[in-house]
Amino acid sequence: MDYFNYSRRQASEVYVGGTPMGGTNPIRVQSMTNTPTTDTEACVEQAIRIIEAGGEYVRLTTQGTREAENLKNINIGLRSKGYGTPLIADVHFNPKVAEVAALYAEGVRINPGNYTDAARTFKKLEYTDEEYAKEIQKIRERLVPFLNICKENHTAIRIGVNHGSLSDRIMSRYGDTPAGMVESCMEFLRICVEEQFTDVVISIKASNTVIMVKTVRLLVAQMEKEGMAFPLHLGVTEAGDGEDGRIKSALGIGALLCDGLGDTIRVSLTEAPEAEIPVARKLVDYVSKRNGHIYIPGTEAEGFCYTDPARRTTTPVGNIGGGHVPIVISARLNGNMETNGQFRPDYIYCGQTLPEERQPGIGYIVDANRWDGSEGTYPAFSHKQLIELHYSQAKRKFLFLTYLTLDEEAIACLRRHPETVVIAQSNHANRLGEFRGLAHQLMASGLKNPLVFFQYYKETCLEDFQLKAATDMGALLIDGLCDGILLYNDGDAISDLKLDETAFGILQAGRLRTSKTEYISCPGCGRTLYDLEATIARIKTATSHLKGLKIGIMGCIVNGPGEMADADYGYVGAGRGKISLYKKKECIEKNIPEEQAVEKLLELIAKDKATE
Known part of the structure; x- marks a missing residue:
């Protein structure tokens, strides 16, 4: 390979x-x-x-x-x-x-x-x-x-x-x-x-x-x-x-x-x-569609293990990199600064215009030629602005780079400025390959600047956007290369709030950052012993506010207790019309009538929450 x-x-x-x-x-x-x-x-x-x-x-x-x-x-x-x-x-x-x-x-x-x-x-x-x-x-x-x-x-x-x-x-x-x-x-x-x-x-x-x-x-x-x-x-x-x-x-x-x-x-x-x-x-x-793409001349960094990769070592820049969870940057070039409290971006990239009203706790990134030095704002530079970046007094900077522009001048600049976060860009048919090339070149050069991946799309269908973004980010997350994600969709077919929610959803799917309740539920088969879809809907309605909780919902025992190994609670079909409830791998209650089981699960969760 x-x-x-x-x-x-x-x-x-x-x-x-x-x-x-x-x-x-x-x-x-x-x-x-x-x-x-x-x-x-x-x-x-x-x-x-x-x-x-x-x-x-x-x-x-x-x-x-x-x-x-x-x-x-x-x-x-x-x-x-x-x-x-x-x-x-x-x-x-x-x-x-x-x-x-x-x-x-x-x-x-x-x-x-x-x-x-x-x-x-x-x-x-x-x-x-x-x-x-x-x-x-x-x-x-x-x-x-x-x-x-x-x-x-x-x-x-x-x-x-x-x-x-x-x-x-x-x-x-x-x-x-x-x-x-x-x-x-x-x-x-x-x-x-x-x-x-x-x-x-x-x-x-x-x-x-x-x-x-x-x-x-x-x-x-x-x-x-x-x-x-x-x-x-x-x-x-x-x-x-x-x-x-x-x-x-x-x-x-x-x-x-x-x-x-x-x-x-x-x-x-x-x-x-x-x-x-x-x-x-x-x-x-x-x-x-990537088949036959233009060749990418990448080289794996020494010490990288494809079958068991570790997170790339980086020097933290504020809350980016180091031991911090990957950040979410939202691009708001249309002036809309509305956010969702549950999926609130860590930074907003504003392009040429800083908003007059800014939300506390969010960093605002503006193009370097428009940066005014105000608190909570940070300049973003392009490869052409490397000299300006070198002389900038900002304590936190962002540099947009492609793999091909990571030249000797850029490497020297990043080496002298560890306070710079790299935002990787690519228009290649196989953008994963170019992003990997850039990350490995940073590692091979001994650079520990945090790395954010900018994924650009032009989709009119939310499902298509989500599938493509998750596909493009998957290997980057697994390989330990990601300190942040910036998703952008050209046009107004998909709202900024949905873009943010998708970014958080991708990080949670990659086991890097939790922002909501996680449901581990099987698709159902001829072994399924109850109405899975209706049950999941009921459980979600009652528990979706419990951030960080993992609930396993299984049709039968084939994979039930094992696949729920890291779930906090499990709801497993035990027989026709009968449900068993689990806490981690331990069965707490067996053969509960199906019509009582969801309420019993909620009671178990509420009881544990009350004693925390």
Whole structure:
């Protein structure tokens, strides 16, 4: 992979029915039904809605042999209506179910965390090397018969690791870490390779975008080390709904797509499955436009680790850089200085005109030729004004720079003026590559000036703007390069307040700055035991004012307690019409009637808040 220049990773080709992925095939988009897999008519109807929205694969939950057997009827129902889209069975816990599903679906997803290992108890287990080897042998004994069935039926498999369902065995040896997630996957991949079964797709997902991106990067590095090139399925689990779900998904999936990783994607939203497809398509189309861009001559700075990057070391300039959370700068060139208290920018860039009335707590940035030295205001310089910057007496300065204008003169100026914050600009087709080039050149030059990324758009649709901005910022946040973000959209189609809210939303999705309640909610599937969308709406209405709180809302126990590992509270389907409530990983109350569960959750939160 070229860190500065976009090109797709060359994965091996895998046939899933008549729709291959990997190789030179386009990046495929897919979704998953949320109807019971025993209901043939409902599954066929929903699959058709997914397909007509542009879905190229349809996944169905397959929790038992009844559901697995019914895949035959669903498959026949779809084919009889003229749809040839491949079906993928989603299997947890029971290898026998996977073996049945392989007879009737074009693909089967299995989860290494619960395919052979016992259900999670979150207990620390001790294994000798010999005992651990025996556990691997158990996996082989369970997996090989399944692989043989898949060979006979030309069925592809997806080895799908979820952060929320790592086994106690893996966590005991590797911890709840990217390394553990990668090893969980590699144990199964090595057996596939030994058995010469190559129709394999891989996914490693998490609701935490940082863990998700770092783990996929680490997996690709490990596969390359072992001579493997299997295609990748990308997704952020439990991303939620609405704008937050889209921003979070775009940030995680986009960060990997921008590095050429990914052969199929699913955007997991707690909404109707067909609503996921247009979002996924927009992400793929946006990133794919970078193909064939003008070459960027970047060089990685010494000490940078792509698979586990640390935040770039900077000297703080006021509240920018150092150990401070990344700032938000809002560009207000139209004179409108209205702000939202919850998403209030740290600085406002005013261009040529300072407002007469200024809000306390906000810094105002004005072009250097209009700076009057008044308190709470700061000058902004261009590359052409380096000499003026050098002689300016301002204690805090801002310098707009592109990668190509970071020349020897600019480097010398920044070295002499650590009180200068760099605002990076780019008009390149692959602006990520140029931004990375500038950041790494600063590091290689020993410069510790804080770095803010200026992202410019001209969108008329809010969703398009949010998806593109989150995609463009994702890798910059994960790589530890960002001390601030400035989003600007030319025109008046999107309000300044929405631009600010989006900037804060991106920083929260990247786990760098919290500005609101976070909801970790699954998209729902045939296992879901209650009305997810309605429940989330009720919980959001009652808790959206609780800044910094994380609430997990899960349809069932497959990923529930694990994916909610860093959530403060959890609401998990325990049975038909029954809910269990969690505090962190601890189950506080089991099998509450669904009609009482939301109130019980709110009572639990209120009780804890009262004792703080």
